Amino acid sequence: MIEIRTHGRGGQGSVIASEILAEAFFREGKFVQAFPAFGVERRGAPVVAFTRIADGEIRERCQIYEPDHLIVLDPILIDTVNITVGLKKNGWIIINTNRPMEDSELLKDYRVAMVDANAIAIKYGLGSRATPIVNTAIIGAFAGATGLVSLEAVVKAVEEFVPMKKKDNVKATEEAFKSVEIIEKK
Amino acid sequence: MKKVIMGNHAVSYGVRASEVKVISAYPITPQTQVVELLSEMCANGEIDAKFIMVESEHSAMTACVGASAAGARTFTATSAQGLLLMHEILHWAVGARLPIVLANINRAVGPPWSIWTDQNDSLSQRDVGWLQIYCESNQETQDTIIQSFKIAEKIKLPVMIVLDAFFLSHTFEIVDILEAEQVRAFLPPYVADKQVDVTESHSFGNLASPDSYMELRYMIQKAMEDSREVIREVDEEFGKHFGRSYGLxxxxxxxxxxxxxxxxxxxxxxxxxxxxxxxxxxxxxxxxxxxxxxxxxxxxxxxxxxxxxxxxxxxxxxxxxxxxxxxxxxxxxxxxxxxxxxxxxxxxxxxxxxxxxxxxxxxxxxxxxxxxxxxxxxxxxxx
The missing domain is CATH 3.40.50.920 (Rossmann fold)
Structure with missing residues (x-):
């Protein structure tokens, strides 16, 4: 089983990101489960969502405490929330950022990939300039960096789960898939 | 068709496949996406049903009682405090022997306020005479809704299906969604043997003297006892049609x-x-x-x-x-x-x-x- 935890802020589309990811793996024949950490959602507040992927029936019906991989929609969360708690060694961290990551402490124990999902979302008019909706871009980046799921499946999942601007969201997914950068240790 | 959907919507799809005629619900917290999707389905013609929006859960159940007494297949959904507000009319539905189906999303009761899951809301309705069925997956939830109408209509008692808040209600997973065309042979349209009818008068919910009240209570208990076999049969028949059975x-x-x-x-x-x-x-x-x-x-x-x-x-x-x-x-x-x-x-x-x-x-x-x-x-x- 693969367990993925998504960190973001209310309004960025973190919960939908966890669902798009589940839908994409479902389209590749996997069993899937996606759900938010249940709270009272507010715009701007830290949000956590979970995705489980398996070859057979998923029986665990509780939150994920030891994820295999992380998806981080807001890089500032790295400084404010202990995002790596429970993360398995060598797990992927896919981060939405435009700041250099070569010196990041995260590289010690984890594989890190970055994508400027804000710039991509703004380019395709997703959300506003101040609060771009980056979920479709970050999932494209996840597929590009990890190779765990195909771009084709992610695109189909985006088309299924995004309520509006489907074409722009697909373009953002594709661009992030191509432009995601795997950070090498110095 | 298999789709990745949330538990609340698994309820809605089960209701759609059951071809209900009346849905009544209170639309605000603690309501869930169950009736949000159902109201859309009623508005766009996917379901040929009357959607009655009301000002409280007490009224929602009252509207269901009226509609069911008039011979309509009837559904509502609620949660926590909403179920508690229905309490009086939950009794009414049983006494009037109406086959209403209700989905309750298990949420903890306040105060202190909580939107999270536990079972005290539904279990505090233990003795009203509704059947209660607890689900563990979105697939089981959809399937149990469909089974529940058949069970309720056979034994003339209402059925409450229960699912955990968030751990099911807001969790997305794969569900084989059933369409009305697939379900019709298993669950034909509801025909009430007695109903409110302007051309033929009956009395519903009249005064019962000590001479008859106890017999009516005995009959409810008898129906409950007999319903075990009905639940078993319906579950087996569902299995023959759709390849899934769940047991008591x-x-x-x-x-x-x-x-x-x-x-x-x-x-x-x-x-x-x-x-x-x-x-x-x-x-x-x-x-x-x-x-x-x-x-x-x-x-x-x-x-x-x-x-x-x-x-x-x-x-x-x-x-x-x-x-x-x-x-x-x-x-x-x-x-x-x-x-x-x-x-x-x-x-x-x-x-x-x-x-x-x-x-x-x-x-x-x-x-x-x-x-x-x-x-x-x-x-x-x-x-």
Whole structure:
């Protein structure tokens, strides 16, 4: 089983990101489960969502405490929330950022990939300039960096789960898939 | 068609496939996406039903009573405080023998306010005379809605299907969505044998003197007793049509189990993963999920548990001044027929996570306690 935890802020589309990811793996024949950490959602507040992927029936019906991989929609969360708690060694961290990551402490124990999902979302008019909706871009980046799921499946999942601007969201997914950068240790 | 959908929408799709004629609901918290999607389906013609929006859950159930008495297949959904506000009319639906189906999303009752799951809302309606069926997956939820209409209409009693808030209601997973065309042969349109009708007068809900009230109560109890067989038949027939059956209870690796954990709802699912882990360590343990809570499946529960040496019941609820409620029920099923020690564990109230670690802690405790010292064990309570 693969367990993925998504960190973001209310309004960025973190919960939908966890669902798009589940839908994409479902389209590749996997069993899937996606759900938010249940709270009272507010715009701007830290949000956590979970995705489980398996070859057979998923029986665990509780939150994920030891994820295999992380998806981080807001890089500032790295400084404010202990995002790596429970993360398995060598797990992927896919981060939405435009700041250099070569010196990041995260590289010690984890594989890190970055994508400027804000710039991509703004380019395709997703959300506003101040609060771009980056979920479709970050999932494209996840597929590009990890190779765990195909771009084709992610695109189909985006088309299924995004309520509006489907074409722009697909373009953002594709661009992030191509432009995601795997950070090498110095 | 298989799709990845949330538990709330699994309810809505089950209702759509059942071709209901009237849906009445209160639209604001603690309401869920169940009726949000249903109202869209009614508006766009996917369901040919009258959607009656009302100002309270009391009125929602009242509208369902009226519609059902007029011969319509009728549905509503609610949660927590909303179910409690319906209480008076829940009794009405039973006394009038109306086959209404209700989906209750299990949420903890306030104050203090909570939107998270536990079972005290539905279990506090234990004695009103509604059947209660607890689900553990989105697929089971959709399928149970469809089964419930058939059961309710056969026995002329209302059915409440129950699902955990968030751990099912907001969780996305794969569901084989059934369409009305597929379901019609299993669940034909509802034809009431007596209904409110301007051309033929009957009296509904009239005064019953001491001379007749007791007989009417006896008939409700009889219908409840008989419903066990109906639930079994409907479940088997559903299996023949769609390849899925659920049973009144679901035992897991119980054949040679020395210890059996009794669970319900989503905890039942997580527990099976823990059972496999413990079996791999050579520990003889099994799990029994109670799916149908009313009527209580005494025989099924006894048959499975009477072969064990120890029983541990996990309750996501508490009857203050007594015990966990499933614990009480299980104990009454075993009373006088066996002296197997049985212990009750309270866990996961107000949405606290019941993880494999928590379940393992309960299982280890149940095995190591020579005799349960106290009948109630609170799990994870902070000092």
């Amino acid at each position: 209870v679901k035992p897991y690796r119980c054949e040679d189990a020395e210890t059996i954990l009794v669970t319900s709802g989503t905890v039942a699912s997580t527990t099976r993963a823990v059972i496999d882990e413990m079996r791999d360590e050579g520990i003889k343990i099994g799990a029994l999920k109670i799916r149908v809570f009313r009527p209580f499946p005494f025989e099924e529960v006894f048959d499975v548990l009477s072969k064990a040496k120890k029983v541990a019941v996990i309750d996501r609820n508490i009857s203050f001044g007594h015990h966990g409620i499933f614990f009480q029920e299980v104990k009454s099923a075993l009373y006088g027929r066996t002296d197997i020690p049985i212990a009750g564990y309270i866990a996961g109230l107000g949405g606290r996570d019941v993880t494999p670690t928590v379940i393992r802690e309960i299982a280890d405790k149940a095995i190591s306690d020579k005799k349960p010292e106290r009948e109630i064990n609170w799990i994870g309570v902070k000092e």
